[in-house]
Amino acid sequence: MSISEEIKKKSLRYSIQSWSKQGNLNPVVAEKSDNIYYWDYEGNRYTDMSSQLVNMNLGHGNREIAAAIKKQADEFCFLSPAIAVKSRADLAEMIVKLLPDNFGKIFFTNAGADANENAIKIARLYTGRKKIFSRYRSYHGSSFGAGNLTGEPRRYPLEPGIPGFVKFFDPYVYQEKIKFASSKEAADFYVSKLREQIIYENPNDVAAIVMETITGSNGVIIPPDGYLQGVRAICDEFGIMMICDEVMAGFGRTGKMFAFEHWGIKPDLVTFAKGVTCGYTQLGGVGISSRIAEYFDDHFLSCGLTYSGHPLSCAAGVACVQYYQEHHVLDNVQKVGKVLGTILENLKEKHPCVGDVRYIGLFSAIELVKDKMTRKPLVDYGTDPKGIMASIIGQLKKKFFMTYSHENMLLVAPPLIITEVQLEEEMQKMDAVLSWVDAQYM
Structure with a gap:
């Protein structure tokens, strides 16, 4: 059994994970992290686009x-x-x-x-x-x-x-x-x-x-x-x-x-x-x-x-x-935040599933809807029996874009040290997944 498999088995056997049904969990097994990224034992690099739980503002590995x-x-x-x-x-x-x-x-x-x-x-x-x-x-x-x-x-x-x-x-x-x-x-x-x-x-x-x-x-x-x-x-x-x-x-x-x-x-x-x-x-x-x-x-x-x-x-x-x-972090937030805002507005214009985007600095949400005219949410408040939002998060995870959803919202809140180049690279993945949502659910 590999180190990764042993850690995952032990974690699932002895730890309870918050806000989850425990029976079908499949956590990433992290080996190391740095900047806005973390890696598993197989060498896959994941981009932390939610600053974990919107708390890793200064990213990973800050010496x-x-x-x-x-x-x-x-x-x-x-x-x-x-x-x-x-x-x-x-x-x-x-x-x-x-x-x-x-x-x-x-x-x-x-x-x-x-x-x-x-x-x-x-x-x-x-x-x-x-x-x-x-x-x-x-x-x-x-x-x-x-x-x-x-x-x-x-x-x-x-x-x-x-x-x-x-x-x-x-x-x-x-x-x-x-x-x-x-x-x-x-x-x-x-x-x-x-x-x-x-x-x-x-x-x-x-x-x-x-x-x-x-x-x-x-x-x-x-x-x-x-x-x-x-x-x-x-x-x-x-x-x-x-x-x-x-x-x-x-x-x-x-x-x-x-x-x-x-x-x-x-x-x-x-x-x-x-x-x-x-x-x-x-x-x-x-x-x-x-x-x-x-x-x-x-x-x-x-x-x-x-x-x-x-x-x-x-x-x-x-x-x-x-x-x-x-390190003038607020200046970076203001500068890169403007780029994020432009990207989000373009996604809203492009994708039928995007009803609204809200952003300030590097704090943003994409609100998914079934119909832009009626603004009906993609999933109803407090319920998602078909696991639609989980499937969307799964599609992002396949592209190593790591974030979370709540209700019908996708959160985008990367570490405040992210660069314009890094942001643009990652948001291309979001664009691709939103195209998948358009085809799958609209």
Whole structure:
């Protein structure tokens, strides 16, 4: 038995894979990775066009991040969150300086899910209120609190859920029955409906509105101009905390360090993970405004994790932030992102199966439809009994283009270090597979 076969057999025998039926799995057995690629033991090269789980922002094999982790390990690997350590202090300072000027402190977590759980706990402690608003087409994590915060079908196994979680609709303009005359009209509509719903729920009971600044896996839904400003105004009117989930969109993915910067708003709390360490180690956190942070100077903060601000992870985070800045990664995202946008628009024009493309920086989704006129999704929401999307991902995999789908969307979110040449080479594969979809399903 080859090394590859032995690893696969052992993996399937002893490990359970997330979000999968276990009986027919056939994972790639990776031997090594570098830049935007990874290889199996047979020498096949796969291109990582989703940055794994949209977290490997700086790609694979980054020597500077690895060296920072090793240096910290040589000093010490772990000390309690109650002990001040350099990597933790340095990273907290760096992130506060990246955030708007109303921010003051960071609470570190292990990942995005517990970042969101702690953010809503902080909002409840600070306001003394209990209700939390979040959107239907959202994913905030699969742990119990974050899973109740989540709106899409991955919340169903947690139901009946925790009281006090209220869902509202995304500004999903493409699939809206109303056809808006302008972006402003769309923003005004969604903001007014949200305000109306909050009034029905009693504003004095609402602690926070939680949003992925840009909806991620559920379709890269980019809010119309004026929407986030309108939500900010609602929060100011009723004393509600505005929490921006930047777990996926943050740390350069959209061409700015945080996605909310595109709309000039200042949230009260910001959750992050993924791109802060780019998957080299696990880390998440909550950016806390100075106003809220000062409240806990004389009020008990009932939040705590054994591995909060793990020194190895914080060392990786420091190296990542330095790399973003010193290597001008945001400039590359903006430059290559324009190329991606042009390619996606051409695919939309060419292929009957492509209903819409949405993109900002190197964060994009291709929405597949049965009919461009009716905008009927290729697969219905929450169900794909014929495995259509899995078959499309399989066709991409045959071309060594690795990404994932969700609902009727194909995600394209490569590492932020990708070059124009690499992007164009890979998107030719997407073009070919979309031609296959046209022939197979239209």
